[in-house]
Amino acid sequence: MRTLITNIGELVTNTPDAVSDNASSAGLGARVPDDGTARLGIRHNAAVLLDGDRVAWVGDAASARPHAGDDDLEVVDAAGRAVIPGFVDSHTHLVFGGDRSAEFASRMAGRPYEAGGILSTVAATRAATDDELRTRLAGFVAELHAQGTTTFEIKTGYGLTVNDEQRLARLAREVTDDVTFLGAHVVPPEFDNGMGSDGDPDDYVSLVCGAMLDACAPHVRWVDAFCERGAFSPEQTRRVLEAGAARGLGVRVHGNQLGHGDGVRLAIELGAASVDHCTYLSDDDVPALAASDTVCTLLPGVEFSTKQPYPDARRLVDAGVIVALASDCNPGSSFTSSMPFCIAVATRDMGLTPAEALWSSTAGGAAALRRDDVGRIAPGARADVVMLRAPSHVHLAYRPGVPLVARTWVAGLSI
Ligand code: NIG
Numbered sequence: 355m356r357t358l359i360t361n362i363g364e365l366v367t368n369t370p371d372a373v374s375d376n377a378s379s380a381g382l383g384a385r386v387p388d389d390g391t392a393r394l395g396i397r398h399n400a401a402v403l404l405d406g407d408r409v410a411w412v413g414d415a416a417s418a419r420p421h422a423g424d425d426d427l428e429v430v431d432a433a434g435r436a437v438i439p440g441f442v443d444s445h446t447h448l449v450f451g452g453d454r455s456a457e458f459a460s461r462m463a464g465r466p467y468e469a470g471g472i473l474s475t476v477a478a479t480r481a482a483t484d485d486e487l488r489t490r491l492a493g494f495v496a497e498l499h500a501q502g503t504t505t506f507e508i509k510t511g512y513g514l515t516v517n518d519e520q521r522l523a524r525l526a527r528e529v530t531d532d533v534t535f536l537g538a539h540v541v542p543p544e545f546d547n548g549m550g551s552d553g554d555p556d557d558y559v560s561l562v563c564g565a566m567l568d569a570c571a572p573h574v575r576w577v578d579a580f581c582e583r584g585a586f587s588p589e590q591t592r593r594v595l596e597a598g599a600a601r602g603l604g605v606r607v608h609g610n611q612l613g614h615g616d617g618v619r620l621a622i623e624l625g626a627a628s629v630d631h632c633t634y635l636s637d638d639d640v641p642a643l644a645a646s647d648t649v650c651t652l653l654p655g656v657e658f659s660t661k662q663p664y665p666d667a668r669r670l671v672d673a674g675v676i677v678a679l680a681s682d683c684n685p686g687s688s689f690t691s692s693m694p695f696c697i698a699v700a701t702r703d704m705g706l707t708p709a710e711a712l713w714s715s716t717a718g719g720a721a722a723l724r725r726d727d728v729g730r731i732a733p734g735a736r737a738d739v740v741m742l743r744a745p746s747h748v749h750l751a752y753r754p755g756v757p758l759v760a761r762t763w764v765a766g767l768s769i
């Protein structure tokens with residue numbers, strides 16, 4: 355099956371080197387302002403050919419002339435609308451049971467967000483059957499596709515027993531290649547002295563690094579840990595991440611969400627692909643990130659839903675840090691699956707331009723997952739393409755809350 359999308363008013367490729375006439379085609383004269391637009395590799399009056407699950411060709415609409423009688427080819431007339439790479443959501447927690455809308459409502463009435471809320475989702479997830487979790491997950495995947503997300507990562511972390519963590523890893527693996535083992539999400543009650551049990555949190559860390567990792571490793575690509583007061587100490591985090599890395603897993607870190615801490619430093623030291631949240635960064639964290647390959651993944655839905663201060667993404671980009679945006683879709687701190695929503699908030703409240711926010715939601719997410727097959731539209735890339743109901747990518751931030759995704763192709767298939 356081949357698809358030719360033609361008459362594209364604005365095509366975002368994220369491959370600026372392949373676009374020579376960017377300045378003139380942007381209609382801005384010879385000089386393009388340094389607002390991040392140049393990295394989008396924008397083409398005007400463009401066309402894209404999808405062949406099977408790959409992008410086969412990108413060029414001018416004028417030179418894309420299908421041959422009569424080409425039965426195998428669907429021609430889609432974009433009628434001047436914008437086409438962008440599918441969003442890469444590099445951070446979600448989509449396998450869970452239960453509902454925490456009451457907790458959200460009480461937060462909006464003034465209560466603070468606390469990591470302990472995770473345990474109510476753990477109880478509901480343990481009580482749910484595989485089929486209940488699978489059905490709900492399928493609903494989220496449909497929601498993601500409808501909003502233009504074509505690649506997504508999913509973490510475990512609401513099971514916290516060997517069997518339940520393995521179950522969540524297996525279920526997540528049914529819908530994505532990028533599954534992350536997050537046994538070190540919080541210490542479950544049966545191991546936590548502070549909650550009246552006889553257990554010891556360090557024994558839980560040993561379980562995570564041993565039998566739980568053994569059970570989950572065959573189903574996952576990544577290991578993650580929540581390095582935060584109320585969750586895991588830097589020493590405990592290091593044990594978990596080093597154990598995962600020794601099993602060949604890539605490293606990711608939840609860090610610096612609820613306060614300043616060692617998450618960023620540890621992530622860089624361990625060569626993590628990404629450190630996520632980064633709501634509270636020190637003056638040392640920023641240059642250290644800039645000098646590293648570790649992507650800084652910001653999660654605007656979290657600050658929105660927990661009423662915490664927004665991190666300064668402008669400062670990070672200006673320092674040369676690779677910034678990704680992701681939804682962190684989960685029932686506690688950020689129950690949105692919408693990357694357009696994240697783009698709007700990051701633009702309005704975190705100092706990114708619309709172009710930078712789009713780059714961070716596509717190419718930035720791909721960098722956070724260390725993938726070069728997604729996050730761009732170029733020959734050989736996976737055919738993950740989104741047609742907007744808008745003439746330009748700027749509308750993603752300019753028209754917040756409006757469903758602007760007209761059509762999504764995932765690996766060449768129209769969803
Ligand atoms: O990424 N920070 C830790 N974990 C999730 C929150 C999970 C929850 O509240 O259920 C997060 O924000």
Ligand code: FE
Binds near residue numbers: 445446447608682684
């Ligand atoms: Fe998270």
